[in-house]
Structures are given as C-alpha cells and as structure tokens.
Amino acid sequence: MNAYFASIEQKCNPFLRGKPIVVTGEGRTVITTSSYEARKFGVKTAMTVPEARKLCPNLLIVIGNPAKYIDTTLRIHNILVELTDKIDAFSIDEFFVDVSDFPDPVAAAQKMKSRIKDEIGITCSVGIAPNKLLAKLASDMKKPDGLTIIKPEQVQDILAKLPIQELCGIGSKMTAHLNNMGVKTAKELGEMPLKRLKDAFGINGMHLKNMGLGIDYAPVHKYWEVEQAKSVGHSHTLPIDAWDLKVVHAYLLMLCEKVSVRLRKAGLVGRTVSLVVRFSDFNTFGKQKTVDSPIKLADEVFQVAQEILKHYYPFRQAVRLVGVSVSNISNDAGQEQLFDANRKKAQLAEALMKINDKYGEFTIKLASILVADHFGIKNRCALIGKYLLKKHA
C-alpha cells in the first residue's frame, strides 16, 4: 500500500488531503509514515518530528490509530481472498499473491488495484515477477499507484546495477558489511564466492547469494495454511522514557499478560523467554533465557523476563521500549497442576481471561499494571500476523 497510515488518515479527513502530514505514535515524535506531499520535502519514516519540521515547517502531525489500520488491512485481505486463496500477509500493508495460475496476471493485478481503490479509497503499487523477492522489488519501483512487471529475461539487467540495499532483507548494517567486502550491487553479490559469504554470514550466506542472483524459492502459501507460531511476543514504546524500574516492570507485566493470553488461547506453551530493551539513545539490547519446564502464565513469563532485565539495571539511559516474547513453542499438553497453589493460579488466570474477553482487555488487571495505566497503555499491537487474518477470513 502507498504511504499506508498517512493515506488512510487523509481519506478520513478531507482537510488533510494534499497536505504534508506524518503519522506518529501517541506521545512520541518518531514518524511511522509520511504522506507523499511530506516526502517531497525529504520527510521520511523514522525521522523525528523536530527533524521533519526543519525540512517542512507546515507539517501536520496525526496520532496513529492501529485499530483503524488493522481493520483496513483485513478488508483488503477480504478483497484479495475473493480472487485467490494463495496470499501471504508480509506486513500490515503488504501482501504476496500467487497469480501464476491466472490466465492474465496483469489483468488480475489491475482488478485488485481498482477494487482496493474503489472499496477502500486508497492506492497501492503492485509488482509482478517470477518470485517473491523480485515481486517486492518490482512493487517498490513505481509509487504511488504503480504496476510494474519484471519478466524473467529482464532480471539480470535489473540486478546488474541494483544497489544491494534495494533488496528486501538487506538493511544498513548488512549493506555496510557487504560494501566492505567490495559488494555494492546485486550482481556483485550474486557473483561473490559462496564460501566467502558463508564465512562472513554463516547459514545466511547461501540465501544472500541467491538474492544477488534474483533467486527466491519461498512459495506463497494458502492463507488458511497457517504454520504454528514460532514465537509469541509483544513490545511497547513507552509514552515517556522511563528511569523508574517500577514503571518498566509495570509495562513488562502488561506485555507478559498479553503474551500469556495469546499462548493460552492458541493452546501453546513455550520454554524460551526473550526480552528486548531499547533505551532513549536508541541502543537496543536483547537477551533470552530458556527454562526447564514449559510456561504459559503471565507471572511465569514475567519472572523470567524480570531476571533478564536485571542485566540492564541500574539503567544507564531511560527506557524507551520493552518487548517480551516466548519461543521454543509446543502444544499445551494440558498437564494437571500438582500443587494446589499452582492450580489456583491457573484457574484465576482463566477466570481473568474470560472477564477481559467479555468486557475488554485489561478490564481487570493486576495492581502493578496500574502504574503503566497512569502512563498510558496501548491496548493493541499494531502489527498483525497471518493468524489474525485466518481468524477473520
């Protein structure tokens, strides 16, 4: 989708149309999306609002609404599902659609674009190519409202001059590393000896070489063929950077509660807890710990997360973001709790989940989360996954 969040906000509010706007999180100044009018001034995602205002003094700020964007994505998915069931949700505003069985893929793509424009009211750019890697590249070539085709015979010419950072999956750090190895273009990446790439990047070396050659074997699955989650996690950017451990704990506990609810609803347990902490200087750290027995309850996840957090306390900078996830997932065998206290804890957790399901998330919450309440809790995770799409399809 084109400038997704900004486009939706301009659709909502006619007074914002044709104007440079940016969408930010509540209480925060980092830009999540900028409108095309703002981009003409050089305003980009991840800039801060003060930086953007220097480039564009008339910039308008809109606080984002994740629920609005998630629901819109579900509606877009519904449109695509009417055409085919081979759809992969790549992100909140990107889908891979397998059109290889269509008699006229270009006509199919045009139909998708016009239906989205007609029924949702915003534009998208489509790329048609032999595989996902190249289709993503093609979709980025013309924005907004583009339709770009990369034919097999065009691939080598395109890759010959393509800067490696244009390939999906190669970020700034990887680019710098490859540049140091003398690799600047996709062609040079494809020509790099596999051994050198494996020595530098391990198991990813083969994948990188394939990217340089324009090769991608990843299929587009049927949207309802959902593989089991490898991890379940949530992260949250605090409305205000926090030094107080009690505040950070409150948010961490809230996130552990969200993770626990998702695990239990999916009938899953996990053994590895990962914690991510981002400080106000944007330095981000992650650590994980694996426990002997599978866990699923909020306080079980929190205990492990709290242990990991001790590595970073006392904080050398205020905390901007915390995230927790549980991996090493397996199906919950429904093991009976041996001890009365644990059985009661599990029963209480189930009762709380039922009440919150009926009346809304965090209707009943632990007292320790009230600290986070005071600072502001965002109830929804802004990113959706294939699991949500399967549920709503």
Added chain:
Amino acid sequence: MMTQIDEKIKVGAVFACPEGRPANRGYDQKLKPVWFFWSGKKYPIKEITFSWKDRKGESDLYFFSVTDGQAVYEISYNDKSLVWMLEKVYVEAR
C-alpha cells in the same frame, strides 16, 4: 486540530440492506449515520469519509469518520450497548 470529546450523542442512522458484496466498501454500507445531535445542535452528515471496526471485550465498535463540511467528526457505535459516542472533532486551524 483534533480534540478528544468522548461524549454520548443522539444519532439518526439508516440500517441498509445493500446488494452485492458490501463488506469491503465500508461499514456505512450497512449502518449509515445521517445526522447527530451534540451540545444542543443538530449536525447533518454531508459525507462519511471512512469507517472501521474495533473490538472491546464482546462488543464490536463501529467507527465512522464524518463531515458536515465544516469539521470532521469521529463517531462510534457499540453494538452491545447500542450507544453512539462522539469520540473526536477536527477543526481546521484558521
């Protein structure tokens, strides 16, 4: 400038019976607010610019971004309590 309001309002709406496949066109295809009363004044809705759905517990909340030509209003309908709310108002800075 966007202002948070969070007040209950009286709304006149049409519950439509659209033909074809309406779901993706917006929730106003089925539930179309036509006017609302706020602070003693009636606001006729000139255009529904966007709509979306959220969930709170067992309630589905239907949100509508609407305009009377002067300002933009975000109103919501809770399908469990059957209550309409004026969530926010946007007035262009002059």
